[in-house]
Amino acid sequence: MEKNSRKNNRRHGARYRARRRAVDILFEAEARDIDPVAIVEDRVELSRRPDQPVKPIADYTRTIVAGVAVELDRIDDVLDAVLADDWELHRIPAVDRAILRMSAWELLFNPDVPRPTAVVEGVELASEYADEEASSYINALLDDVAKKAEHFREEFQREDEEAEGSEEPESTPTEDATEEPAEAPAPETEVAVETPDTPENPENSEPQEPEESPQES
Template sequence: MGMSESETKTSEAGKASESSRVRGRKRHGSRYKARRRAAEVLYEAEVRDVDPVAIVEDRISLSYHQDLGVAPVAAYTKEIVAGAAQELDRIDGLIAANLAENWELDRISAVDRAILRVAVWELIFNEDVPVATAVVEGVELVSQYSTDVAPAYVNALLDSIAQNIEKHRAEPTEAPMEEPLEQEDSADDTMEVAVEDSSATATDEDRIVPESTPE
């Protein structure tokens, strides 16, 4: 038995609405997902006061166990986290210097700090990424995971740094820390991670960056 005219119109309207939602949903590439996960790691490292590089190594180890559901860590995520950790003082100095007057770095949310650290690292230390791309992707991340007011000030801050990009890139970088010759293994050095890993699965597009409520 065929549908009535009203049922047909309702069905067509539903299909059109669903099609519109699919078209409106932005699909993010692997680089964006790597940035997002790097921001997650930097956020967690600050909140828990642990080494972000150790978190990445722990995630890599956990990802080998399929039953835990921990997604593999992209090489670019690892690169961002290691670079941002090494240059954290310089990155934070640039962020602080370009905040609005009477604002300090510790006054912005931890989520915003993590995303800004990713974006500033890309701006200064990864010349393979176009300046405009680093700015746009940083703004996109805060648009998804921070407050409504964050995109405007993050865009202004990153644009301010970008305007003096050659000067900032010419400044000396931190010398990499030498690895100790010997290091004792300790059970206390292995971070305990719940099965609910802070990382996204390969198909999880809309998970919020922080594990806990942002500041």
Template sequence: MTDQPNTYKRKGSRHKARQRAVDLLFEAEFRDVDPVEIAHERIELSRDQANQVRPVSDYTLRVVEGVATGLDEIDAAIAGHLSSEWSLDRLPAVDRAVLRVSVWELTENPEVPDRVAMSEGIALAEEYCHDKAPGYVNAVLDGIAREVRDRRDAAAADRQAAEDLALADAAAARREVEAAVDALVDTSDETGGSGDADAGTGAGTDATGTAATDGTAGTGPEGETGGPQA
């Protein structure tokens, strides 16, 4: 017996959650109902084991709610990266469901790396869609991922520029304060030196005045000599 290569790939809980999200989104579009309502309906039915309805995971509900909330933006992003041969309304409904799940992860869930969101989207396309779908799904997701990275880089650059400007403003304000303090110190030193000089001048005047007084006193005897005689 010839050994056959094992091509089975174990799918994690997140992949299964994405699969369930695709199922719910596809059903919602087919029935023209709110996908969130369907998800909650399944959650309620799964509480009774007699219904034999699989529970809806937290991540599945998160994806479905996210797609429903941002559907217009998600569809616009998809349509903007389809070639002239494709249009969003002409795509099979299951293709739209796969793309919506993957685009939501790319644009709205930073917990999922871009490469993971893209590879999962391609895997879902391989599982659910026609043979040509994985190729164009890859192209659409790659284009959107590039735009997302560009926006993130631009936002990071803006934040860095704002931080640099704030630091520069703070440094300039600090220098102004330091210059003002230095000016006050210099003024105080100059005022103190002028006071000392005035005090010295005052002492000199007093000394002169004393000398003059002493001189006058010295001529006193002459005044007395020149005074009235008996």
């Protein structure tokens, strides 16, 4: 990615250089269609080798790249929302898109950076990499994002809460369900009780004939 040929006499601090490196990586990742975090990891490894003239990656560069990678969908939705009706994010120059994504991440997801600083640094990067026209519309877009940042954050929070509420907790077996069922009590057996024989009812019994006595001869 070529920088603007215009001479820039402003002295930039470490944070600005970290932002510029992040923009370079985001631009390269989109051009190569790879994960920007993978590029950072590759650069970190190369910077440790003495035979490779690769500068170390600043911590803030890594923070920006990782943050943009995680929140890319939300960042792009915000940028689409503030773009004019006749503009589309995927149709603007790739370097402008990388700058906007980097600055939008700072405005929306990094409360440690003052909003005016994020806007000014983004516009400064645009003036370094693009023309005056690009700097002008990038300034307008970032200013709009800064004004609506709180609104967008509230939307993100609601989305997160709704997502958490829609997740059903995994059912865990209850204590009663894990216990083995108790054995059912054995049915009571009837115990036969012996009763003494009772004589037959004389009223119901048939009369017996008396035995004949022997006659005298």
